[in-house]
Amino acid sequence: MNLETIKNLQTSLKALENQLINHQQNRAVVENVEGQIAFLKGQNDFNLLQGIKKNLELLSGAFCDEKGLGKLNLMLHNAKIPPKYYDIFYAMLAFASATPPPP
Numbered sequence: 207m208n209l210e211t212i213k214n215l216q217t218s219l220k221a222l223e224n225q226l227i228n229h230q231q232n233r234a235v236v237e238n239v240e241g242q243i244a245f246l247k248g249q250n251d252f253n254l255l256q257g258i259k260k261n262l263e264l265l266s267g268a269f270c271d272e273k274g275l276g277k278l279n280l281m282l283h284n285a286k287i288p289p290k291y292y293d294i295f296y297a298m299l300a301f302a303s304a305t306p307p308p309p
Contacts, residue, residue, distance in 0.1 A: 215242050275299065 218239045225235055264283055267276030278299055282292055 211242075211246070215239075215246075218242055274303075
């Protein structure tokens with residue numbers, strides 16, 4: 207939800223409040239508020255489903271590759287590390303899993 211959406215909803219709710227105070231029955235104002243609420247609900251449902259999909263992808267990656275990149279991605283996501291820093295941890299994993307040179 208962005209600022210513009212909040213301001214539009216606030217304006218629509220003010221118009222609805224004015225209708226109630228003045229005992230008016232303009233259906234267009236009610237439909238406007240209903241439409242905005244339905245849009246926000248749809249947007250919220252979509253964001254929820256996208257989050258569930260992302261979590262399922264991370265979990266399946268961690269189960270398939272529990273000692274590698276899949277588990278690392280899940281741990282970084284759970285720790286709320288911004289994706290722009292993932293390369294640092296990928297380099298650490300590559301360095302740790304590299305075979306040491308023979309003596």
